[in-house]
Amino acid sequence: MPASSAPHAHPAAGSAALLAAAEQALRASGVQWTELRQHVFEALSGTGRAVSAYDVSDTVSERMGRRIAANSVYRILDLFVATNLAKRVESRNAYVANVHPACAHDxxxxxxxxxxxxxxxxxxxxxxxxxxxxxxxxxxxxxxxxxxxxxxxxxxx
The missing domain is CATH 3.30.1490.190 (Ferric-uptake regulator, C-terminal dimerisarion domain)
Structure with a gap:
C-alpha cells in the first residue's frame, strides 16, 4: 500500500469533521456505520491518546448505559484498523484514531x-x-x- 505524499490537511482528533470522515470512509468500504461503531470511534478519537479496548469498552458502556463487552470493541477496532480508521500501537496493545482515514500513510x-x-x-x-x-x-x-x-x-x- 504505497502512500501518497501530497500535502493535505487532516481533521482534528475528536472533531465532528473527523467523525464525518470516518463514517464516510467506512461506508465507502461497503461497511455499515452503526450506533455502536460511532460510539467506539468517538471514544477512540476523543481521547487524543492511545487507548486499550478495555478503556474504550468502559467509555462506551458508560455512554450507552449498558455493558459493552471488550470482545465486541476488539472486533470493531480490528475493523477500524482494516479500513484505515484507526492505527494499532503494537508495543502498547493500544489504538489511536487515524486523523487521515482517506490517506494511506504508514x-x-x-x-x-x-x-x-x-x-x-x-x-x-x-x-x-x-x-x-x-x-x-x-x-x-x-x-x-x-x-x-x-x-x-x-x-x-
Missing amino acids: CIFLICETCGRIDHLDDDQLADDLRARAAAHGFVAKRPALELLGTCRACQG
Missing part, C-alpha cells in the same frame, strides 16, 4: 517512556523504502509497525 509512532504520550509522523518515503528493502529480500510487507521509544519534548524540560 504511521511512525513516537512513544514517550516518561509520560506515555504517543505522537505520530507520516514519512511516506521512509515507509516506501522499508517496503522496497523487504521486497529485495523476498519479503512482502503487510504493514510496517514503526515505533520509536524515547522522551517527548515536554518531559525533556
Whole structure:
C-alpha cells in the first residue's frame, strides 16, 4: 500500500469533521456505520491518546448505559484498523484514531517512556523504502509497525 505524499490537511482528533470522515470512509468500504461503531470511534478519537479496548469498552458502556463487552470493541477496532480508521500501537496493545482515514500513510509512532504520550509522523518515503528493502529480500510487507521509544519534548524540560 504505497502512500501518497501530497500535502493535505487532516481533521482534528475528536472533531465532528473527523467523525464525518470516518463514517464516510467506512461506508465507502461497503461497511455499515452503526450506533455502536460511532460510539467506539468517538471514544477512540476523543481521547487524543492511545487507548486499550478495555478503556474504550468502559467509555462506551458508560455512554450507552449498558455493558459493552471488550470482545465486541476488539472486533470493531480490528475493523477500524482494516479500513484505515484507526492505527494499532503494537508495543502498547493500544489504538489511536487515524486523523487521515482517506490517506494511506504508514504511521511512525513516537512513544514517550516518561509520560506515555504517543505522537505520530507520516514519512511516506521512509515507509516506501522499508517496503522496497523487504521486497529485495523476498519479503512482502503487510504493514510496517514503526515505533520509536524515547522522551517527548515536554518531559525533556
